[in-house]
Amino acid sequence: MSEQKENIIEENATEEDIKIDGKNSLEGKSRRNFLNWLLGITSSGLALLMTYPLLRYIVPPKLRQATVSSVELGKIDDFKKGRGEIFKFGRKPGLLIRTKNGDFKAFHATCTHLDCTVQYRDDLDIIWCACHNGVFDLDGLNISGPPPEPLPKYKVIIRGDKVIVKQESDA
Amino acid sequence: MLKGKSIIKWVDQRYEVTKAVDFMLKKKVPVSKHSFWLYFGGVSLFFFIIQVLTGMLLLLYYRVGEDSSFESMQLIVTKVKFGWLIRSIHSWSANLMVFAVIVHMFSVYFTKTFRKPRELSWVTGMILLLLSVTFGFSGYLLPWNELAYFATKVGTDMVGSIPVIGHDMLVILRGSDTVDGATLSRFFGLHVAILPGIFTVVLAIHLIFVQVQGMSDPVEWRTIPVKERRYMPFFPNFALKDLLLWLIVLNILALLAVFFPMELGVKADAFASAPAGIKPEWYFMFMFQTLKYVPPHVFFLEGEFFGLLMFGIMGVIWFLVPFWDSGEKSKYGNTLLNVLGVLLIIYVIVLTVIGYLE
Structure with a gap:
């Protein structure tokens, strides 16, 4: 109602x-x-x-990271001629190449183009990035494809029978 | 029956739902030779619903983290009963959803239905497309496998090529300098909380626009007398056809998910070379392929940034098409739009095919 x-x-x-x-x-x-x-x-x-x-x-905080200045990678005989291997340099990947004539070369393995990890191609004797077909020679120079800059180098030191890589600037 | 009616009456007295029901019952849909394309919006919606449901199911077992993402995915596809099916449906439906949204976009573009008064339906639709591919991009990383890891590295690294603010944006996007566990957490949050929230709101607005304005009459109807124009009621005709198509689509989805289950691949390893054959999702392929042809430096700009800038500019032009289109008044307006649209489709298809053949 x-x-x-x-x-x-x-x-x-x-x-x-x-x-x-x-x-x-x-x-x-x-x-x-x-x-x-x-x-x-x-x-x-x-x-x-x-x-x-x-x-x-x-914005993520900057965390303090242990600074690495050199890394021991193993004995000379562990590395076959004409082969490349990825190693850890702190948090970053590096590429150690033992050339066909037995020399050692080491580079930052991060492609200068878009951050992929490069690899050694023994069939072509070059450093190659699979992502965008970037090619570097064995001195790290960008010779074809999109990479805008050469790969930064590490210094390779042979101490006794050990292979050690060092930051280029420390050398 | 009486009970049902009295419940409706109770609700109606408070919220006037019969007004909405009357509105839906009066809705009509134009019938023309292009009617088929109208259904792709509904199909996209269907896939989105599937994504929400299967996504929730995957969340029951998925554990985000560098040491757990891949492992929990392995558990889902090998140990959990029907886990492989849920996962396969989720990734197939994601791909089909992007495909349906793209078809929907082009059908709206070529039928010119984005024109006044539907400019904002186009704009919200384009936002939904962007959100859909962001969904795809963020979800792609979550299984933490090798292909996804490097695809995400490449995809995010492009942001770093933007001058001045690029590096900061990259760090914000990745949660770290590189792609790692922090990126995984960030992408996970984006994929399961931030994007679904935003998407649902924009989708609701988009659907309200479509419901309020109704389907647009085809352009060629302007030359047809009113008496000869044919419509069908939204209820039940169009809705039932929609439902029938959803059923067909569900079958296609089930067939694909069962007979072509998505592979999990190899776990991501930050200290492994990028594998040959690394590919982004197919809808990024044309951009990925284009970037291969951009030289390292264009003028004073980095190649990647130049590529990104070009895609950005083209994207903005496409996004704003209702606002620069000369409309029905202009003689050549339709031809211009059609030519641009066809060129874009040819470009995308050719680059995508080359990308897969290489």
């Missing part, structure tokens, strides 16, 4: 009958404008304040 009554009252009311505080008065309008402006300024300020820590959060 009471529900029915409520319905009747609502049906008869027009939109103008509904009073909203401050909607139609002049004073209300200028106050409203001021408050809107204030709201805009503070909310953009708040958004900016929140953006900064968010941006900083998504």
Whole structure:
């Protein structure tokens, strides 16, 4: 019964009958404008304040890593002539090549093009990147394909019968 | 029956659902020789639903991490009952979804239905396409196998070629200087939380636009008298046809997933050379192949950045087509759009085929 009554009252009311505080008065309008402006300024300020820590959060922290200056790779006889091997130099891959005449050469194994890991091709006697067909010669020079720069070298030191690679700048 | 009606009445008194139902019942869909293409939006939606469901199932066993991603995938495909099927459906459906979205995009493009008043349907649709390929790119890495590892290295390294901010963006994207466990975590979060959230919102907006505006009448109808134009009701005709097609698509998906299950490959190893035959997902192939032809330096720019810039510019032009298209007024507008569209398709197909043949 009471529900029915409520319905009747609502049906008869027009939109103008509904009073909203401050909607139609002049004073209300200028106050409203001021408050809107204030709201805009503070909310953009708040958004900016929140953006900064968010941006900083998504940048990963720099973790301290052990610096590696040289790595011992094994004995000379472990490496066959005309073969290449990937070795770990800290967190980065390196490529050690024992050339067909027995010399040792070592390079950063990360292709200067798009970060793939290169390999030694004994059939062509070159350093090759499988991703985009980049080719380097045995001095690390970029000779064909997309790589823009030569492969950085490591210095290879033979101490006794051991093969050691060192950062080029340390040598 | 009475009970059902009274529930509807209860809901209707509060939320006026019959208005929405009436609206749907009055909806009509134009019938023309191009009608077939209208269904690809629905097919894309179907694949998305499959992705959500199978993705949830994979989450029950998948454990993200350098030491667990590949191993948990192995568990799924070898030990978990029907795990191979769920995984295979997820990756097949991902590929088919991107394919359906691309077909949908080109059909909207060639039928010119992106024109006024549907510009924003095109824009939201293009955002959905971008999100779909980002889904693909991030999901590709998650099994942590060799191919995905190097494909992700290449794909993300291109960002590093952007001048000034490139390196910072690369680190933000990878979560590290290189692709490692941090990247895997980041891509996982992107794939299962961030992207699904954004995608669902944009998809809802896209579908609301389509429902509110209805399907557009074919361009050639302007020369046909109103009496000769044919429509079919959205309910039940179009909806049932949609459903029938979904059933057919489900069968195709099941056949592919069962008879051509996706391989897991070899676990990623940061200290192994990139294997020969490394390939990105097929929908990135034309870009991957194009980059092989870009010289190391173009003018004063790095080759990769130049390639990226060109793709970016072309992408923006394509994205904004409703806003530069001269519309129905211009005599040559349609021809220009058709020629551009056909050239783009030929370019993409030729480069993709070369990429696979090499």
